[in-house]
Amino acid sequence: MCSICGLYNTNGGAADGGAVLAMSRTMRHRGPDADGFFEFENVCFAHNRLAVIDIENGKQPMSAVFEGREYTIVYNGEIYNAPELRRALSALGAHFNTDCDTEVVLWSYIMYKEHCSKLLNGIFAFAVFDKAKNRVYLSRDRLGVKPLYYVQKGESLYFASETKAFIKGNIVAPKVDKRGIWQLLFLSPSTIPSSDVFRDICEIQPGENAIIDRNGMRKWRYWELEAKEFKGSGEEAAETVIDLLWDAVRRQLVSDVPLCTFLSGGLDSSVITAIGARILAERGESLSSYSFEYENNRQNFKNTLFQPASDDEYAKELAKELGTDHRVLVAPNRTVADCLYGAVEARDYPGQADIDSSLLYFCSLVKKNHTVALSGECSDEIFGGYPWFYRSEMLERDFFPWVHDPFARTRLFKEDAVNSKEGYEYMSKVYKKTVESAPCLEEDESEMIVARRATVLSTAFFMQHLLCRKDRMSMACSLEVRVPFADHRIIEYVYNVPWKIKFENGVEKALLRKGAAKRNLLPDKVLYRKKSPYPKTHSPEYEKAVKALLSSCLKKDNLFTSIIDKKQVSALIDDSSQSATWFGQLMSRPQLIAWLYQFSCWCDIYNVELV
Numbered sequence: 001m002c003s004i005c006g007l008y009n010t011n012g013g014a015a016d017g018g019a020v021l022a023m024s025r026t027m028r029h030r031g032p033d034a035d036g037f038f039e040f041e042n043v044c045f046a047h048n049r050l051a052v053i054d055i056e057n058g059k060q061p062m063s064a065v066f067e068g069r070e071y072t073i074v075y076n077g078e079i080y081n082a083p084e085l086r087r088a089l090s091a092l093g094a095h096f097n098t099d100c101d102t103e104v105v106l107w108s109y110i111m112y113k114e115h116c117s118k119l120l121n122g123i124f125a126f127a128v129f130d131k132a133k134n135r136v137y138l139s140r141d142r143l144g145v146k147p148l149y150y151v152q153k154g155e156s157l158y159f160a161s162e163t164k165a166f167i168k169g170n171i172v173a174p175k176v177d178k179r180g181i182w183q184l185l186f187l188s189p190s191t192i193p194s195s196d197v198f199r200d201i202c203e204i205q206p207g208e209n210a211i212i213d214r215n216g217m218r219k220w221r222y223w224e225l226e227a228k229e230f231k232g233s234g235e236e237a238a239e240t241v242i243d244l245l246w247d248a249v250r251r252q253l254v255s256d257v258p259l260c261t262f263l264s265g266g267l268d269s270s271v272i273t274a275i276g277a278r279i280l281a282e283r284g285e286s287l288s289s290y291s292f293e294y295e296n297n298r299q300n301f302k303n304t305l306f307q308p309a310s311d312d313e314y315a316k317e318l319a320k321e322l323g324t325d326h327r328v329l330v331a332p333n334r335t336v337a338d339c340l341y342g343a344v345e346a347r348d349y350p351g352q353a354d355i356d357s358s359l360l361y362f363c364s365l366v367k368k369n370h371t372v373a374l375s376g377e378c379s380d381e382i383f384g385g386y387p388w389f390y391r392s393e394m395l396e397r398d399f400f401p402w403v404h405d406p407f408a409r410t411r412l413f414k415e416d417a418v419n420s421k422e423g424y425e426y427m428s429k430v431y432k433k434t435v436e437s438a439p440c441l442e443e444d445e446s447e448m449i450v451a452r453r454a455t456v457l458s459t460a461f462f463m464q465h466l467l468c469r470k471d472r473m474s475m476a477c478s479l480e481v482r483v484p485f486a487d488h489r490i491i492e493y494v495y496n497v498p499w500k501i502k503f504e505n506g507v508e509k510a511l512l513r514k515g516a517a518k519r520n521l522l523p524d525k526v527l528y529r530k531k532s533p534y535p536k537t538h539s540p541e542y543e544k545a546v547k548a549l550l551s552s553c554l555k556k557d558n559l560f561t562s563i564i565d566k567k568q569v570s571a572l573i574d575d576s577s578q579s580a581t582w583f584g585q586l587m588s589r590p591q592l593i594a595w596l597y598q599f600s601c602w603c604d605i606y607n608v609e610l611v
Contacts, residue, residue: 002049002060003027003475004074004148005160006127008136008212009042013155020044020158023169027162030076030475036060038072043129043136045074050478052078052372053256058100066093066110069132073106076161077124077146078482080251085119109137117209117222121251123486125204127159135213142223142488143378143459144206145467150217151201157212162472163201163348167606172200174606181610182423184599185409187400189351189583190465192430197349199611206464223488225456225495227439234501234514240493242515248487249275249374257371260288262481263326265314267509267522267529268376272484274521276374277322288370289324291315292362294537295332318526329365331358333537337545340594341601346476347468348606350598352583353546353591354537356469363477371480377466378485381458382494383509384502385531389454390447395435398428402462403583412572412596417563417610434460451499459491536591543590547573550593553600559608560600569596 005023007015017039024035024046031048038045038061047060063072079085079101086096086104094107101122108116109128114137123145128137138159140148150159151166158171167174176184180197183190191197193205204210207223232240253259253276261273277287319326339357344350346360366373380386386402388394394401406427410420438456440449467483474481494502497511504510513527521527551573554566572593587595602608 002047002074002076003030003161003165004045004047004076004125004127005165006045006074006136006158007043008157009155010157010212010214010216011155012042012214015039015042015044016156017044019169019171020046023158023160023165023171024048026165026168027160029478030161032478034059038063038074038129040072040129040131042134045072045127045129047074050371050475050480051257052480053100053254057098058102060102062100062102062106064095064103064106064110066107069130071106071110071131072129073102073109073126075102075105075124075126077101077105077122077126077141078252078480079104079120079122079124080248080254080487081119081121113137114209114211115222121487121489123482125161133213135211138204138210138212139222140204140206140208142207143467143486143491144464145471145483145486147468147471148204149196149201150204150210152217153200157217159204163196163198164345166201167198167348172198173609175199175609175611177611178419178423179426181418182427184349185413185418185420186403186406186423186427187461188349188465189347189356189469190400190461193460193464225439225459225491227441227444227452228496229441230496230498234504234511237497237501237511238514238518241490241511242519244487244490244493245271245484245515246275246279246519248484248490250279252374252482252484253279255372258288258369259372259374260290260366260370261324261374262376263289263291263315263319263324264376264534265291265316265318265526265529266376266531267513267516267526268379268485270314270318270376270522270526271512271516272374272376273318273324274322274516277324278521281323287322287324289315289319289322289326290362290366290373291319291326291328292358292535293328293330294336294358294535294539294542295330296539296541297535297537314526314529318522321523329362331361331537333539333542334545335361336537337542337549337594340546340549340598341605342476343473344598344601345605346472348472350595350602352465352469352587353594353598354542355534355587355591356473357594358537359469359473359534360476363474363479363481367477367479371478373474373479373481375470375481375483376485377470377483378463379509379512380531381455381463382485382491383512384451384454384499385509386454386458386462388457389451390499390503392446392450395450395453395457398432399424400427400431400457400461408592409595411565412568413564431457445499447499451502452495455491455495543593546590546594546597550597550600553597556600558600559603559610563610564596572596
């Protein structure tokens with residue numbers, strides 16, 4: 001994985017290479033192994049490389065010449081069907097000098113131009129400069145695993161892997177308008193597709209391409225979910241799903257550097273680890289795995305309907321059964337609190353409190369021994385692991401179903417700063433528009449329509465925040481995390497499997513469980529275990545630490561203290577009886593206090609200006 005950034009002047013004027021290099025320096029954490037720079041008249045590219053495949057020869061920007069025309073690429077990602085594409089491209093006349101998938105992507109563009117992205121199976125964000133046409137082609141993977149942002153400033157168009165490149169690189173001022181503040185207070189850690197919290201920064205959406213030339217930028221979708229008739233049985237669906245997942249894991253185990261899996265002991269990470277362990281065992285190799293825990297969590301854990309049991313014992317027992325080299329990483333609560341600041345720097349806005357900061361810390365430990373990890377994200381959004389997939393009333397409300405109290409954060413701020421009623425109405429329209437956009441068939445039963453809508457909603461918002469979190473926290477530590485469930489072939493297929501098959505006998509993710517059972521991948525107590533989310537700390541020590549951090553922020557004279565309601569925030573800090581679950585089931589009172597602290601850090605780090 002890497003960072004990319006660049007500049008295209010639509011007026012043909014000389015590109016400001018210094019500005020692009022300044023942007024690139026802000027993202028060196030994404031690629032500490034090498035850096036590169038390309039400049040030609042009105043175009044500049046810069047790259048930071050995290051070497052994973054063909055470590056010696058994969059320097060970027062990378063150029064190639066075909067039929068007298070030159071093309072140059074900067075690329076961030078991994079292409080899992082690179083061997084097949086390499087053979088097909090060679091037959092068309094491509095000349096390869098490396099084993100890197102970067103070169104495969106470059107030649108894919110050379111041969112297929114703007115149709116190339118449809119051929120790629122992987123996670124990616126890249127830019128290709130077509131010198132003869134004097135244009136830049138931008139593309140992002142179908143599910144948005146890898147990030148790509150852009151800024152239009154006069155006649156200059158900039159792009160980068162992270163928003164900090166534009167702010168810290170002095171391309172745009174850190175201005176946040178009401179649309180940005182509404183995203184933070186009503187929706188974050190999710191954001192609205194195509195936009196960013198900062199006013200002047202936009203996003204290339206998942207499955208989207210763009211061409212930049214003298215006429216400006218033109219964007220279009222090259223991939224979207226499609227509703228199709230399903231033909232087959234539940235047994236056939238289970239076989240197909242496990243075959244697709246097996247192939248995805250097999251492809252993603254390719255690496256020239258040490259590789260591991262994240263193993264929580266829940267269904268999703270366990271299936272990925274079990275498949276990976278079997279594939280590597282066939283090669284005579286063993287798999288390393290990691291699980292995450294918090295200091296003193298065993299003593300303070302309280303079971304709930306949403307999280308009936310902690311993960312640690314499941315992960316250790318399963319790792320022993322699968323034969324992985326397993327390590328349990330434990331985060332001290334004080335460290336989790338201390339990492340909240342770094343998590344804001346990594347994500348570029350206040351995110352998910354200790355869920356972010358702990359992952360940042362864990363990734364820093366994993367990086368000491370491994371450079372690549374496989375993780376279980378995206379399964380719930382694809383297979384229907386959330387209650388709004390089967391409880392139609394949750395989608396019939398006028399707001400995002402995982403946001404329990406939309407005003408939990410706005411009431412902690414001054415009304416004239418947040419305009420909460422207007423903000424709620426705006427976000428409600430965004431929600432309704434997304435739900436109504438789900439592709440359906442005329443013959444779909446009501447439960448299938450609910451499931452389709454839940455899939456579109458979940459992939460557009462919930463999945464994006466999980467992928468953003470995983471990308472930023474891992475890449476801040478120069479660790480590449482791959483997500484086998486995000487293989488587009490899986491979601492394309494599962495989207496059209498009837499809900500009665502996906503939810504057979506009222507069991508969440510029944511289709512995935514059935515597929516795993518067919519290969520005897522997991523013991524029953526793991527295979528049929530109720531969903532358990534990423535762990536959070538239950539220690540009162542953490543709450544005490546974040547209360548102290550937020551209290552210190554209230555003494556400052558800055559943007560944060562000028563827009564919050566100090567009386568309400570002080571009451572939140574002092575009154576331990578207050579309940580404040582505000583996002584999913586993980587974000588309760590300690591996390592809200594920590595999020596407010598992150599908001600204060602964000603204002604200071606980026607010198608945020610409300611406009």
